[in-house]
Amino acid sequence: MxxxxxxxxxxxxxxxxxxxxxxxxxxxxxxxxxxxxxxxxxxxxxxxxxxxxxxxxxxxxxxxxxxxxxxxxxxxxxxxxxxxxxxxxxxxxxxxxxxxxxRPKLTTCAHCSCEIYRGAYREKIGEEYLSFCCKNCANGYRAMKNTGE
Ligand SMILES: [Zn+2]
The missing domain is CATH 1.10.10.10 (Winged helix-like DNA-binding domain superfamily/Winged helix DNA-binding domain)
Structure with a gap:
Protein backbone atom coordinates (compact mmCIF):
# COMPACT_ATOMS: atom_id res chain seq x y z
CA MET A 1 0.00 0.00 0.00
CA ARG A 103 3.76 32.18 4.54
CA PRO A 104 5.75 33.62 7.37
CA LYS A 105 3.20 34.80 9.85
CA LEU A 106 3.56 38.29 11.11
CA THR A 107 3.82 38.45 14.87
CA THR A 108 2.79 41.52 16.76
CA CYS A 109 4.17 42.72 20.05
CA ALA A 110 1.73 41.93 22.88
CA HIS A 111 2.53 45.26 24.50
CA CYS A 112 2.94 47.93 21.84
CA SER A 113 1.35 46.04 18.92
CA CYS A 114 4.19 46.78 16.54
CA GLU A 115 4.90 44.17 13.87
CA ILE A 116 7.79 41.84 14.53
CA TYR A 117 9.49 40.54 11.40
CA ARG A 118 12.12 38.44 13.06
CA GLY A 119 13.56 37.57 16.42
CA ALA A 120 10.61 38.23 18.70
CA TYR A 121 11.41 38.36 22.40
CA ARG A 122 9.38 35.57 23.99
CA GLU A 123 8.47 35.44 27.63
CA LYS A 124 6.06 33.45 29.74
CA ILE A 125 3.75 35.81 31.53
CA GLY A 126 1.10 34.28 33.70
CA GLU A 127 0.04 31.10 31.92
CA GLU A 128 0.98 31.99 28.37
CA TYR A 129 4.00 32.57 26.21
CA LEU A 130 3.82 35.97 24.60
CA SER A 131 5.85 37.66 21.90
CA PHE A 132 7.26 41.12 22.33
CA CYS A 133 9.37 43.30 20.10
CA CYS A 134 11.87 43.79 22.93
CA LYS A 135 12.51 43.08 26.57
CA ASN A 136 11.29 46.53 27.61
CA CYS A 137 7.87 45.79 26.17
CA ALA A 138 7.77 42.52 28.12
CA ASN A 139 8.57 44.45 31.29
CA GLY A 140 5.96 47.06 30.45
CA TYR A 141 3.35 44.41 29.79
CA ARG A 142 4.13 42.61 33.06
CA ALA A 143 3.97 45.86 35.01
CA MET A 144 0.58 46.70 33.51
CA LYS A 145 -0.72 43.23 34.21
CA ASN A 146 0.45 43.38 37.83
CA THR A 147 -1.14 46.74 38.54
CA GLY A 148 -4.35 45.52 36.90
CA GLU A 149 -4.66 42.69 39.40
ZN1 LIG B 1 6.76 46.32 21.63
Missing part, protein backbone atom coordinates in the same frame (compact mmCIF):
# COMPACT_ATOMS: atom_id res chain seq x y z
CA UNK A 2 1.28 3.46 -0.86
CA UNK A 3 0.34 4.68 2.63
CA UNK A 4 2.72 2.26 4.27
CA UNK A 5 5.44 2.95 1.79
CA UNK A 6 5.28 6.67 2.49
CA UNK A 7 6.22 6.12 6.09
CA UNK A 8 9.53 4.70 4.96
CA UNK A 9 10.77 8.18 4.14
CA UNK A 10 11.51 10.16 7.23
CA UNK A 11 11.30 13.91 6.90
CA UNK A 12 13.52 14.91 9.75
CA UNK A 13 14.88 18.20 8.63
CA UNK A 14 13.74 21.37 7.03
CA UNK A 15 16.01 20.94 4.00
CA UNK A 16 14.00 17.86 3.01
CA UNK A 17 10.76 19.66 3.62
CA UNK A 18 11.86 22.56 1.42
CA UNK A 19 13.00 20.17 -1.29
CA UNK A 20 9.48 18.78 -1.49
CA UNK A 21 7.84 22.17 -1.27
CA UNK A 22 10.00 23.55 -4.04
CA UNK A 23 9.19 20.57 -6.24
CA UNK A 24 5.45 21.19 -5.86
CA UNK A 25 6.00 24.45 -7.74
CA UNK A 26 7.57 22.95 -10.81
CA UNK A 27 10.36 20.87 -12.23
CA UNK A 28 13.73 21.71 -10.74
CA UNK A 29 17.31 20.54 -10.89
CA UNK A 30 19.23 19.58 -7.77
CA UNK A 31 21.11 22.83 -8.18
CA UNK A 32 17.85 24.85 -8.27
CA UNK A 33 16.77 23.10 -5.11
CA UNK A 34 20.04 23.86 -3.30
CA UNK A 35 19.70 27.48 -4.33
CA UNK A 36 16.03 27.61 -3.33
CA UNK A 37 16.70 26.15 0.10
CA UNK A 38 19.65 28.48 0.55
CA UNK A 39 17.65 31.58 -0.25
CA UNK A 40 14.99 30.63 2.28
CA UNK A 41 17.18 29.40 5.09
CA UNK A 42 20.10 31.69 4.50
CA UNK A 43 23.47 30.41 3.40
CA UNK A 44 23.58 27.54 0.97
CA UNK A 45 22.32 24.01 1.08
CA UNK A 46 24.99 21.39 0.43
CA UNK A 47 24.70 18.68 -2.23
CA UNK A 48 24.74 16.19 0.65
CA UNK A 49 21.51 17.66 1.97
CA UNK A 50 19.78 17.40 -1.37
CA UNK A 51 21.03 14.65 -3.68
CA UNK A 52 20.76 11.61 -1.41
CA UNK A 53 17.20 12.68 -0.61
CA UNK A 54 16.38 13.11 -4.31
CA UNK A 55 17.72 9.60 -4.94
CA UNK A 56 15.54 8.32 -2.12
CA UNK A 57 12.45 10.07 -3.48
CA UNK A 58 13.15 8.64 -6.89
CA UNK A 59 13.52 5.13 -5.47
CA UNK A 60 10.08 5.53 -3.90
CA UNK A 61 8.60 6.73 -7.18
CA UNK A 62 7.75 10.15 -5.78
CA UNK A 63 9.82 11.99 -8.33
CA UNK A 64 11.07 11.16 -11.78
CA UNK A 65 13.77 12.72 -13.86
CA UNK A 66 12.22 14.87 -16.52
CA UNK A 67 15.23 15.23 -18.76
CA UNK A 68 17.71 18.04 -18.95
CA UNK A 69 16.59 21.63 -19.19
CA UNK A 70 18.02 25.11 -19.22
CA UNK A 71 21.24 26.47 -20.64
CA UNK A 72 23.43 24.13 -18.66
CA UNK A 73 21.30 21.09 -19.37
CA UNK A 74 20.89 20.13 -15.79
CA UNK A 75 18.81 17.11 -14.95
CA UNK A 76 15.44 18.26 -13.63
CA UNK A 77 13.13 16.41 -11.28
CA UNK A 78 9.41 16.15 -11.56
CA UNK A 79 7.00 15.29 -8.76
CA UNK A 80 4.85 12.28 -9.73
CA UNK A 81 1.21 11.90 -8.78
CA UNK A 82 2.29 9.62 -5.92
CA UNK A 83 4.80 12.25 -4.92
CA UNK A 84 2.11 14.92 -4.78
CA UNK A 85 -0.02 12.68 -2.60
CA UNK A 86 2.97 12.11 -0.35
CA UNK A 87 3.46 15.87 0.00
CA UNK A 88 -0.20 16.45 0.80
CA UNK A 89 -0.08 13.74 3.48
CA UNK A 90 3.02 15.37 4.88
CA UNK A 91 1.49 18.80 4.83
CA UNK A 92 -1.28 17.70 7.17
CA UNK A 93 1.30 16.20 9.52
CA UNK A 94 3.61 19.20 9.40
CA UNK A 95 1.02 21.90 9.14
CA UNK A 96 2.87 24.30 11.40
CA UNK A 97 6.16 23.86 9.60
CA UNK A 98 4.55 24.28 6.21
CA UNK A 99 2.76 27.36 7.41
CA UNK A 100 6.08 28.75 8.58
CA UNK A 101 7.83 27.83 5.37
CA UNK A 102 5.23 29.09 2.94
Missing amino acids: PEEKSDGIKIKNIAKLFTLLLLTRGDLSGYDIMKGIGSRLGGRASPGQVYPFLRQLKAYGYIETAGAAGERERQVYHLTQEGREFVSRLSSRFEDLFEMAI
Whole structure:
Protein backbone atom coordinates (compact mmCIF):
# COMPACT_ATOMS: atom_id res chain seq x y z
CA MET A 1 0.00 0.00 0.00
CA PRO A 2 1.28 3.46 -0.86
CA GLU A 3 0.34 4.68 2.63
CA GLU A 4 2.72 2.26 4.27
CA LYS A 5 5.44 2.95 1.79
CA SER A 6 5.28 6.67 2.49
CA ASP A 7 6.22 6.12 6.09
CA GLY A 8 9.53 4.70 4.96
CA ILE A 9 10.77 8.18 4.14
CA LYS A 10 11.51 10.16 7.23
CA ILE A 11 11.30 13.91 6.90
CA LYS A 12 13.52 14.91 9.75
CA ASN A 13 14.88 18.20 8.63
CA ILE A 14 13.74 21.37 7.03
CA ALA A 15 16.01 20.94 4.00
CA LYS A 16 14.00 17.86 3.01
CA LEU A 17 10.76 19.66 3.62
CA PHE A 18 11.86 22.56 1.42
CA THR A 19 13.00 20.17 -1.29
CA LEU A 20 9.48 18.78 -1.49
CA LEU A 21 7.84 22.17 -1.27
CA LEU A 22 10.00 23.55 -4.04
CA LEU A 23 9.19 20.57 -6.24
CA THR A 24 5.45 21.19 -5.86
CA ARG A 25 6.00 24.45 -7.74
CA GLY A 26 7.57 22.95 -10.81
CA ASP A 27 10.36 20.87 -12.23
CA LEU A 28 13.73 21.71 -10.74
CA SER A 29 17.31 20.54 -10.89
CA GLY A 30 19.23 19.58 -7.77
CA TYR A 31 21.11 22.83 -8.18
CA ASP A 32 17.85 24.85 -8.27
CA ILE A 33 16.77 23.10 -5.11
CA MET A 34 20.04 23.86 -3.30
CA LYS A 35 19.70 27.48 -4.33
CA GLY A 36 16.03 27.61 -3.33
CA ILE A 37 16.70 26.15 0.10
CA GLY A 38 19.65 28.48 0.55
CA SER A 39 17.65 31.58 -0.25
CA ARG A 40 14.99 30.63 2.28
CA LEU A 41 17.18 29.40 5.09
CA GLY A 42 20.10 31.69 4.50
CA GLY A 43 23.47 30.41 3.40
CA ARG A 44 23.58 27.54 0.97
CA ALA A 45 22.32 24.01 1.08
CA SER A 46 24.99 21.39 0.43
CA PRO A 47 24.70 18.68 -2.23
CA GLY A 48 24.74 16.19 0.65
CA GLN A 49 21.51 17.66 1.97
CA VAL A 50 19.78 17.40 -1.37
CA TYR A 51 21.03 14.65 -3.68
CA PRO A 52 20.76 11.61 -1.41
CA PHE A 53 17.20 12.68 -0.61
CA LEU A 54 16.38 13.11 -4.31
CA ARG A 55 17.72 9.60 -4.94
CA GLN A 56 15.54 8.32 -2.12
CA LEU A 57 12.45 10.07 -3.48
CA LYS A 58 13.15 8.64 -6.89
CA ALA A 59 13.52 5.13 -5.47
CA TYR A 60 10.08 5.53 -3.90
CA GLY A 61 8.60 6.73 -7.18
CA TYR A 62 7.75 10.15 -5.78
CA ILE A 63 9.82 11.99 -8.33
CA GLU A 64 11.07 11.16 -11.78
CA THR A 65 13.77 12.72 -13.86
CA ALA A 66 12.22 14.87 -16.52
CA GLY A 67 15.23 15.23 -18.76
CA ALA A 68 17.71 18.04 -18.95
CA ALA A 69 16.59 21.63 -19.19
CA GLY A 70 18.02 25.11 -19.22
CA GLU A 71 21.24 26.47 -20.64
CA ARG A 72 23.43 24.13 -18.66
CA GLU A 73 21.30 21.09 -19.37
CA ARG A 74 20.89 20.13 -15.79
CA GLN A 75 18.81 17.11 -14.95
CA VAL A 76 15.44 18.26 -13.63
CA TYR A 77 13.13 16.41 -11.28
CA HIS A 78 9.41 16.15 -11.56
CA LEU A 79 7.00 15.29 -8.76
CA THR A 80 4.85 12.28 -9.73
CA GLN A 81 1.21 11.90 -8.78
CA GLU A 82 2.29 9.62 -5.92
CA GLY A 83 4.80 12.25 -4.92
CA ARG A 84 2.11 14.92 -4.78
CA GLU A 85 -0.02 12.68 -2.60
CA PHE A 86 2.97 12.11 -0.35
CA VAL A 87 3.46 15.87 0.00
CA SER A 88 -0.20 16.45 0.80
CA ARG A 89 -0.08 13.74 3.48
CA LEU A 90 3.02 15.37 4.88
CA SER A 91 1.49 18.80 4.83
CA SER A 92 -1.28 17.70 7.17
CA ARG A 93 1.30 16.20 9.52
CA PHE A 94 3.61 19.20 9.40
CA GLU A 95 1.02 21.90 9.14
CA ASP A 96 2.87 24.30 11.40
CA LEU A 97 6.16 23.86 9.60
CA PHE A 98 4.55 24.28 6.21
CA GLU A 99 2.76 27.36 7.41
CA MET A 100 6.08 28.75 8.58
CA ALA A 101 7.83 27.83 5.37
CA ILE A 102 5.23 29.09 2.94
CA ARG A 103 3.76 32.18 4.54
CA PRO A 104 5.75 33.62 7.37
CA LYS A 105 3.20 34.80 9.85
CA LEU A 106 3.56 38.29 11.11
CA THR A 107 3.82 38.45 14.87
CA THR A 108 2.79 41.52 16.76
CA CYS A 109 4.17 42.72 20.05
CA ALA A 110 1.73 41.93 22.88
CA HIS A 111 2.53 45.26 24.50
CA CYS A 112 2.94 47.93 21.84
CA SER A 113 1.35 46.04 18.92
CA CYS A 114 4.19 46.78 16.54
CA GLU A 115 4.90 44.17 13.87
CA ILE A 116 7.79 41.84 14.53
CA TYR A 117 9.49 40.54 11.40
CA ARG A 118 12.12 38.44 13.06
CA GLY A 119 13.56 37.57 16.42
CA ALA A 120 10.61 38.23 18.70
CA TYR A 121 11.41 38.36 22.40
CA ARG A 122 9.38 35.57 23.99
CA GLU A 123 8.47 35.44 27.63
CA LYS A 124 6.06 33.45 29.74
CA ILE A 125 3.75 35.81 31.53
CA GLY A 126 1.10 34.28 33.70
CA GLU A 127 0.04 31.10 31.92
CA GLU A 128 0.98 31.99 28.37
CA TYR A 129 4.00 32.57 26.21
CA LEU A 130 3.82 35.97 24.60
CA SER A 131 5.85 37.66 21.90
CA PHE A 132 7.26 41.12 22.33
CA CYS A 133 9.37 43.30 20.10
CA CYS A 134 11.87 43.79 22.93
CA LYS A 135 12.51 43.08 26.57
CA ASN A 136 11.29 46.53 27.61
CA CYS A 137 7.87 45.79 26.17
CA ALA A 138 7.77 42.52 28.12
CA ASN A 139 8.57 44.45 31.29
CA GLY A 140 5.96 47.06 30.45
CA TYR A 141 3.35 44.41 29.79
CA ARG A 142 4.13 42.61 33.06
CA ALA A 143 3.97 45.86 35.01
CA MET A 144 0.58 46.70 33.51
CA LYS A 145 -0.72 43.23 34.21
CA ASN A 146 0.45 43.38 37.83
CA THR A 147 -1.14 46.74 38.54
CA GLY A 148 -4.35 45.52 36.90
CA GLU A 149 -4.66 42.69 39.40
ZN1 LIG B 1 6.76 46.32 21.63
